[in-house]
Structures are given as C-alpha cells and as structure tokens.
Amino acid sequence: MSKKLADKTALITGSSRGIGRAVALAFAKKGAALIGVHYATNPNAAKATVQKIEALGVRAVAVKADLRQGKEAADSPWAQFGNAARAQTGAASLDILVNNAGIAPAVSLEQTSEAVFDDVMTIKYKTPFFLIQAVADHVCDNGGIINVSTGFTRIAAPTHPAYAASKGALETLTLALAPDFAARGITVNAVMPGVTETDMNAEWLASPDARAGAEALSVFSRVGRADDIADVVAFLASNDARWTTGQIIDATDGARI
Numbered sequence: 001m002s003k004k005l006a007d008k009t010a011l012i013t014g015s016s017r018g019i020g021r022a023v024a025l026a027f028a029k030k031g032a033a034l035i036g037v038h039y040a041t042n043p044n045a046a047k048a049t050v051q052k053i054e055a056l057g058v059r060a061v062a063v064k065a066d067l068r069q070g071k072e073a074a075d076s077p078w079a080q081f082g083n084a085a086r087a088q089t090g091a092a093s094l095d096i097l098v099n100n101a102g103i104a105p106a107v108s109l110e111q112t113s114e115a116v117f118d119d120v121m122t123i124k125y126k127t128p129f130f131l132i133q134a135v136a137d138h139v140c141d142n143g144g145i146i147n148v149s150t151g152f153t154r155i156a157a158p159t160h161p162a163y164a165a166s167k168g169a170l171e172t173l174t175l176a177l178a179p180d181f182a183a184r185g186i187t188v189n190a191v192m193p194g195v196t197e198t199d200m201n202a203e204w205l206a207s208p209d210a211r212a213g214a215e216a217l218s219v220f221s222r223v224g225r226a227d228d229i230a231d232v233v234a235f236l237a238s239n240d241a242r243w244t245t246g247q248i249i250d251a252t253d254g255a256r257i
C-alpha cells in the first residue's frame with residue numbers, strides 16, 4: 001500500500017459523511033499521522049468515521065463546528081484540531097486542509113430566500129476563507145490546501161444559482177491565494193466533483209429518471225462514487241502534485257465535455 005501521506009496531519013471539513021469521509025479514509029490508507037474529522041450536527045457519523053480511520057492504524061479526532069457561524073466557526077475547528085495535534089504529535093501544525101463541508105439546496109433564483117443565500121455563501125465561501133486565514137501560519141512548508149468546488153461552475157445550473165456562485169467564489173479564492181502560499185511550497189487547489197452518490201443527493205437519485213439523467217451527463221455513463229473524488233483530492237495532497245497550484249481540477253466524470 002502506498003504511504004504517500006506518511007506523517008502528514010490533515011483537517012477535513014465535513015468528513016463525517018460523503019466525499020469528506022472518503023477523503024479521510026483515502027488519507028488514512030496513505031499513512032497520514034492524524035486526521036481531524038470535522039462535522040456539524042451528526043456526532044455518530046463523525047464517530048464512525050473516526051473509528052474507521054483508527055481501524056487503519058491512524059489517529060483521528062472529531063471536531064465539531066457549525067460553519068454557518070462564519071469567522072467564529074472557522075477559528076473553532078482549528079483550535080480543536082491544533083490542541084489534538086499538539087497532544088498527539090507535539091506541535092499544533094497542519095499539513096493539509098480540505099475545505100469540503102457543504103449544503104447544496106436546489107433552489108432557483110425566484111425560490112432563494114436571503115436566509116438560504118446567506119447559509120450557502122457562509123458555509124461554502126465565507127467560513128472556508130476565514131478557516132484558511134486561521135490556519136495560514138500553522139500550515140507546514142510543502143503542505144496543501146484543497147477546496148471542494150462543483151461542476152456547476154463549468155456547467156450552467158439554473159437549479160442552484162446561489163450554490164454555484166458560492167463555489168465560483170471559492171475557486172477564485174483558490175487562484176488568488178496560490179502565489180503567497182507558494183513561498184513556503186504550499187499548494188492551493190480546488191477539485192470540481194460531478195454528480196456523486198452521497199447523502200446530499202440521495203433523495204434526488206432515488207428517482208430512476210433523475211439517476212438516468214445524471215448517468216447520461218457522464219462520459220463514463222455512471223454516477224460518481226465518493227472515492228472517485230477522494231483519490232483526486234489525495235493526489236493533490238501528496239508530494240506528487242507539488243508542481244500544481246492555483247488550479248481547478250475537473251473531477252466531473254467528463255460531464256458534458
């Protein structure tokens with residue numbers, strides 16, 4: 001088994017379930033030293049992810065924060081993870097941050113309330129911005145920051161305009177931050193998943209018509225699995241991707257290419 005993340009510490013937001021959990025398990029299989037499993041409301045899912053990581057012989061800590069709270073919520077996961085890192089590795093440092101947590105309400109322009117707009121923009125853009133700010137001085141040389149975006153920044157999504165725009169902001173942030181972090185060999189990249197089988201769209205994909213439509217988007221004629229995305233994130237987190245920064249990596253299964 002490849003140990004390309006040996007001795008690395010990682011904090012992954014929204015890793016209690018879905019793509020984040022798959023990323024955490026991919027990092028554990030690649031030998032990470034400590035993984036922060038962030039969650040909001042689902043402690044049992046976070047605990048199950050922690051146990052799966054520990055079963056692979058890797059240390060893990062659950063970190064709770066509701067990212068709807070903006071900067072305050074950004075400071076909290078770093079404080080919790082930093083304390084665990086200090087206790088377990090002797091230093092409050094971090095090699096890899098993955099901004100993954102999210103919600104994706106399917107609401108058109110007309111249906112979008114200010115409250116939904118604020119939640120989406122805060123969870124997907126504002127809080128990741130301030131989480132990166134909170135960890136910036138603690139990220140080790142040659143580390144990595146990976147932001148999870150969406151194929152809806154490339155493919156028009158009138159069903160999700162606020163969500164798509166929040167991810168567009170996250171992608172622009174990715175580009176804007178890459179030069180300064182490069183001074184320490186830290187890469188900053190984003191990954192665009194396509195339709196991926198997780199709780200986020202389980203209800204929608206339960207409809208045979210919706211599933212067939214999602215499969216037809218892909219040149220591989222199937223819906224993605226969380227590990228399809230996690231392996232791309234794990235590559236970007238590894239030294240193999242040291243020469244790639246400021247990039248938005250398309251992992252949409254070739255949707256509408």
Ligand SMILES: NC(=O)c1ccc[n+]([C@@H]2O[C@H](COP(=O)([O-])OP(=O)(O)OC[C@H]3O[C@@H](n4cnc5c(N)ncnc54)[C@H](OP(=O)(O)O)[C@@H]3O)[C@@H](O)[C@H]2O)c1
Nearest residue numbers: 014016018019039040041042066067101102195196198200
């Ligand atoms: N699935 C797809 O088809 C797809 C496609 C493109 C992009 N994406 C992106 O991929 C990322 C992961 O999505 P997923 O499909 O894995 O979602 P998911 O299965 O629904 O999991 C969402 C994760 O985000 C956390 N979360 C939700 N609301 C939060 C809040 N207010 N504060 C903090 N954490 C919160 C959840 O924590 P709890 O367990 O505590 O609720 C959970 O860990 C998202 O950024 C999403 O936009 C997904």
